[in-house]
Amino acid sequence: xxxxxxxxxKQQAVSGPAALVRKGLxxxxxxxxxxxxxxxxxxxxxxxxxxxxxxxxxxxxxxAFRQAYVRLDINLDQAKLDPDNTRDPEVLGKASYRSLxxxxxxxxxxxxxxxxxxxxxxxxxxxxxxYMVRRAVMEEPGLVGxxxxxxxxxxxxxxxxxxxxxxxxxxxxxxxxxxxxxxWVDQLQRDGHLESRxxxxxxxxxxxxxxxxAGVRGALMGSMYTxxxxxxxxxxxxxxxxVYLEEIAPRNRITDFxxxxxxxLAAVPSIVFGLLGLAVFINFFGMxxxxxxxxGLVLTLMTLPTIIIASRAALKAVPPSIRQxxxxxxxxxxxxxxxxxxxxxxxxxxxGTIIGMAQALGETAPLLMIGMIAFIVDVPQGxxxxxxxxxxxxxxxxxxxxxxxxxxxxxxxxVLLGFLTLxxxxxxxxxxxxxxxx
Amino acid sequence: MTKDTVQxxxxxxxxxxxxxxxxxxxxxxxxxxxxxxxxMRATGVDVFYGDKQAIRNISLExxxxxxxxxxxxxxxxxxxxxxxxxxxxxxxxxxxxxxDIWLDDEDIYDKDMDVVLLRARxxxxxxxxxxxxxxxxxNVAYGPRIHGLAGNRTDLDAIVESSLAKAGLxxxxxxxxxxxxxxxxxxxxxxxxxxxxxxVSPEVILMDEPCxxxxxxxxxxxxxxxxxxxxxxxxxxxxxxxxxAARVSQRTAYFHMGELVxxxxxxxxxxxPRTKLTEDYITGRFG
Ligand SMILES: Nc1ncnc2c1ncn2[C@@H]1O[C@H](COP(=O)(O)OP(=O)(O)OP(=O)(O)O)[C@@H](O)[C@H]1O
Ligand SMILES: [Mg+2]
Numbered sequence: 125x126x127x128x129x130x131x132x133x134k135q136q137a138v139s140g141p142a143a144l145v146r147k148g149l150x151x152x153x154x155x156x157x158x159x160x161x162x163x164x165x166x167x168x169x170x171x172x173x174x175x176x177x178x179x180x181x182x183x184x185x186x187x188a189f190r191q192a193y194v195r196l197d198i199n200l201d202q203a204k205l206d207p208d209n210t211r212d213p214e215v216l217g218k219a220s221y222r223s224l225x226x227x228x229x230x231x232x233x234x235x236x237x238x239x240x241x242x243x244x245x246x247x248x249x250x251x252x253x254x255y256m257v258r259r260a261v262m263e264e265p266g267l268v269g270x271x272x273x274x275x276x277x278x279x280x281x282x283x284x285x286x287x288x289x290x291x292x293x294x295x296x297x298x299x300x301x302x303x304x305x306x307x308w309v310d311q312l313q314r315d316g317h318l319e320s321r322x323x324x325x326x327x328x329x330x331x332x333x334x335x336x337x338a339g340v341r342g343a344l345m346g347s348m349y350t351x352x353x354x355x356x357x358x359x360x361x362x363x364x365x366x367v368y369l370e371e372i373a374p375r376n377r378i379t380d381f382x383x384x385x386x387x388x389l390a391a392v393p394s395i396v397f398g399l400l401g402l403a404v405f406i407n408f409f410g411m412x413x414x415x416x417x418x419x420g421l422v423l424t425l426m427t428l429p430t431i432i433i434a435s436r437a438a439l440k441a442v443p444p445s446i447r448q449x450x451x452x453x454x455x456x457x458x459x460x461x462x463x464x465x466x467x468x469x470x471x472x473x474x475x476g477t478i479i480g481m482a483q484a485l486g487e488t489a490p491l492l493m494i495g496m497i498a499f500i501v502d503v504p505q506g507x508x509x510x511x512x513x514x515x516x517x518x519x520x521x522x523x524x525x526x527x528x529x530x531x532x533x534x535x536x537x538x539v540l541l542g543f544l545t546l547x548x549x550x551x552x553x554x555x556x557x558x559x560x561x562x
Numbered sequence: 563m564t565k566d567t568v569q570x571x572x573x574x575x576x577x578x579x580x581x582x583x584x585x586x587x588x589x590x591x592x593x594x595x596x597x598x599x600x601x602m603r604a605t606g607v608d609v610f611y612g613d614k615q616a617i618r619n620i621s622l623e624x625x626x627x628x629x630x631x632x633x634x635x636x637x638x639x640x641x642x643x644x645x646x647x648x649x650x651x652x653x654x655x656x657x658x659x660x661x662d663i664w665l666d667d668e669d670i671y672d673k674d675m676d677v678v679l680l681r682a683r684x685x686x687x688x689x690x691x692x693x694x695x696x697x698x699x700x701n702v703a704y705g706p707r708i709h710g711l712a713g714n715r716t717d718l719d720a721i722v723e724s725s726l727a728k729a730g731l732x733x734x735x736x737x738x739x740x741x742x743x744x745x746x747x748x749x750x751x752x753x754x755x756x757x758x759x760x761x762v763s764p765e766v767i768l769m770d771e772p773c774x775x776x777x778x779x780x781x782x783x784x785x786x787x788x789x790x791x792x793x794x795x796x797x798x799x800x801x802x803x804x805x806x807a808a809r810v811s812q813r814t815a816y817f818h819m820g821e822l823v824x825x826x827x828x829x830x831x832x833x834x835p836r837t838k839l840t841e842d843y844i845t846g847r848f849g
Contacts, residue, residue: 375655443692445688445690445692446692446694446695447653448650448653448688448692449688449692449693449694449755449758450694450704451650451653451681452648452650452681452685452686452688452759453681453682453685453704453705453708453758453759453761453762454678454679454680454681454682454705454708454709454762455678455704455708456678459708463704463708464694468695560695
């Protein structure tokens with residue numbers, strides 16, 4: 125008996141199922157290790173691309189957040205600004221600040237006397253310097269008649285020189301900045317009148333022809349208004365559509381047809397939505413051009429399918445037993461949906477919405493069609509003001525010839541990425557809050 | 563409702579059975595389908611899933627203060643039949659119910675019947691415990707709240723406590739009412755579901771294999787509970803355990819291939835079945 129058993133066991137050890145399994149084990153483990161390695165490689169590759177992308181943008185763009193400023197001691201001469209001592213904003217507004225600014229600069233370089241040299245010297249400063257002084261005086265009329273020091277930005281080309289983007293070693297004729305100007309800048313730097321400071325203008329100004337005055341505020345606000353319109357329209361409409369199709373509508377040809385078309389809509393190139401927006405919202409309904417409200421409407425059309433499809437998937441994932449439980453205690457179908465099904469599906473719906481919003485934030489093509497590509501200096505104050513959006517602003521700057529716009533472009537991309545990160549962060553926090561632990 | 567309607571209702575149901583049996587389409591049910599004090603009466607119920615008929619011509623009464631056990635081989639239509647009593651079949655697409663089911667003297671398949679009200683009067687416990695992913699308190703309070711049964715928070719607290727107590731769960735959860743119901747053990751979850759069902763004070767409780775996911779100890783607790791609940795409710799229970807049917811029920815109905823083959827007092831059905839099919843099933847010869 126025992127010997128028979130032993131024999132059997134021996135035989136099994138050689139050719140039984142256990143032996144077969146053991147033979148295959150090594151191969152299985154190898155396959156598993158290989159698979160894991162592939163996975164890790166894929167993740168590493170993805171991370172590498174992200175790092176390269178970010179570091180190249182950041183290294184190009186971080187200088188956009190700094191700007192060289194010159195300190196000017198300006199004599200806010202009463203005789204020039206407000207001879208009658210009225211302190212009337214109208215009078216103060218009309219006064220010539222340009223000469224005040226220039227005079228204070230000339231005072232620092234008494235040796236510069238010729239007309240053309242003086243003009244070149246004045247061009248070291250940004251055109252915006254006058255406005256900055258003017259604004260300060262308008263805000264505080266008490267300054268008139270006193271001596272104040274102001275930090276004003278330098279011209280973008282001088283800024284490029286200071287940041288080292290213009291090579292001093294090439295021949296003067298090949299260079300955008302003359303030796304003379306280099307000399308003045310060096311002198312300013314030596315005397316401590318020139319300083320690199322945080323570029324607040326980049327965050328407070330709209331677009332400008334002068335690179336040193338151009339900022340992302342206008343585009344940022346435009347993007348924000350556009351996204352708000354998109355979110356306010358597409359989230360409720362998308363969720364309501366998904367709930368209706370998934371929970372309420374009977375399954376029949378009509379709902380099948382609608383479903384197919386929603387899926388089709390998701391695949392329509394976005395520029396087509398732009399054309400549609402142009403034809404319908406602007407030409408037919410007469411809505412304003414370049415306005416975030418129209419942009420929001422167009423992007424709503426574009427994001428709706430994404431939100432609907434994601435929301436339906438989220439609704440499908442809610443276990444049917446929860447619906448049964450609610451119905452069985454006497455909840456009406458709508459109560460079942462609003463009290464149980466939708467709350468459980470909400471995190472998934474939010475994920476879909478945030479993906480849609482991120483797409484909308486990065487979208488350019490349809491917005492070009494409705495005129496959001498215009499050169500707009502003013503920061504929009506509402507959804508009907510003409511404005512542009514961040515990606516369009518990036519496109520515009522990338523196209524600009526001045527060297528200084530290169531760093532502006534990267535800087536705007538950084539702002540866009542920051543906006544995106546913030547949005548995703550909010551979504552993650554919201555989702556964590558809403559998620560139900562089973 | 564007048565007495566007249568009640569009689570008419572009763573008469574109709576006898577007629578329906580006789581009529582269907584006379585057509586010879588079905589085998590007919592052996593035994594007495596009547597309950598002593600009926601709350602719900604099914605008369606000649608057919609259910610179709612699309613074209614496929616799942617149950618045919620079933621009549622059965624569920625009485626107050628009694629437990630009716632429904633047994634039979636898998637796929638014979640027990641779940642389909644029990645779902646007719648609270649119209650949960652409505653939620654299944656392409657499911658069609660014919661025949662009549664009466665709750666007291668109202669036809670629950672009448673177009674004037676409010677399904678929400680019906681389900682408040684006829685509660686249900688499912689095979690797999692399905693508490694809401696909310697707190698224990700919210701699970702029980704949900705029904706009373708949507709039906710407006712409690713005037714204020716104190717009333718609601720009282721309902722929650724008494725329901726949990728009746729379900730034999732109060733002592734175990736009184737200190738953790740705010741914790742999620744899904745964090746309880748399987749048996750506790752099922753008792754929570756029973757508490758949720760009785761919180762709306764139904765007249766009838768339907769249970770579809772309530773113990774099939776539970777261990778013997780949890781099962782024994784639920785069985786004791788069912789026996790306790792019988793004092794106040796009419797109970798219909800589907801079970802695959804013959805022992806369970808024998809332990810908890812007063813009457814037993816044996817289903818086979820979509821038909822109700824035999825029904826009678828539980829003692830009688832188990833000790834002295836009147837049909838060959840029933841005998842084969844309970845002696846384990848098939849099923
Ligand atoms: N939703 C449905 N759609 C189509 N057919 C169904 C559906 N539900 C049940 N059926 C069919 O109806 C018949 C009865 O099913 P039912 O679930 O009522 O059986 P049961 O007696 O409860 O079985 P079990 O003991 O396994 O739970 C089966 O043949 C089944 O295939
Ligand atoms: Mg079943």
